[in-house]
Amino acid sequence: MTVKVTSVPARAVPFPHSVSGEVMRTSLAKAxxxxxETEAPWRLRSESFYEQYELNLHQAELPSSVAFLVSPEFVGELAARMLLPLTSDPLLLVEANAHKLLPGQTIKIHNDYIDGEESHRILVQVNREWSDANGGLLMFFSGPAAGDVARVIRPLHRSGTAFEISPRSFHAVSTIHAGERYTVVYSFKPSR
Incomplete structure (x- = not known):
């Protein structure tokens, strides 16, 4: 089993989400x-509310040590464990990407909502010795303003966060102050 999920309590506020301290085995996360950090073919992307390095995991040539990231078994098990507290609807993987943020980069408040395109997302963190001083905190908001912050989630190594995408799923990532912040991002939509 490649997925290791511990305690996935669901919360409804500020929008449906679940968090787990561990979602990937140590040896796999290390790979x-x-x-x-060394060979992934990152590409810089700049938009109105963020600048980050991205990598489409379905299009990249993955080494065998990390090919599990897009295997139906891994994705299916991860989705079953992380998304089941949020929905019983059958979901289909839309895409799997990786993001890298460097010092000075941030992701401003947004909701990712495009009607019918995606309904849920899972974020898996793989970050070396991350601390609050590094920045890069995932923030959930009850509205579109910075003062509406409702929950802050640390991007701890091997942790995972799942959430429902909707017009009210406002979230952001605080500015990176030190280190490189890596996230594997799985996006889903209803399979019907």
Whole structure:
């Protein structure tokens, strides 16, 4: 089993989400982190509310040590454990990407909502010795303003966060102050 999920309590506020302290085995997370840091073919992307390095995991040539990231078994098990507290609807993987944020980069408040395109997302963190001083905190908001922050989630190594995408799923990532912040991002939509 490649997925290791511990305690996945669901919360409804500010929008449906669940968090787990561990979603990937240590040896697998180490392989992913090493590839991200050394050989992954990152591409810079700049938009109105963020600048980050991205990698489409379905299009990249993945080494065998990290190919599990897009295997139906891994994704299916991860989705079953992380998303089951949020929905019983059958979901289909839309895409799997990886993101890298460097010092000075941030992701401003947004909701990712595009009607019918995606309904849920899972974020898996693979970050070396991350601390609050590094920045890069995932923030959930009850509205579109910075003062509406409702929950802050640390991007701890091997942790995972799942959430429902809707017009009210406002979230952001605080500015990176030090280190490189890596996230594997799985996006889903209803399969019907």
């Amino acid at each position: 992913v982190l090493e590839w991200f």
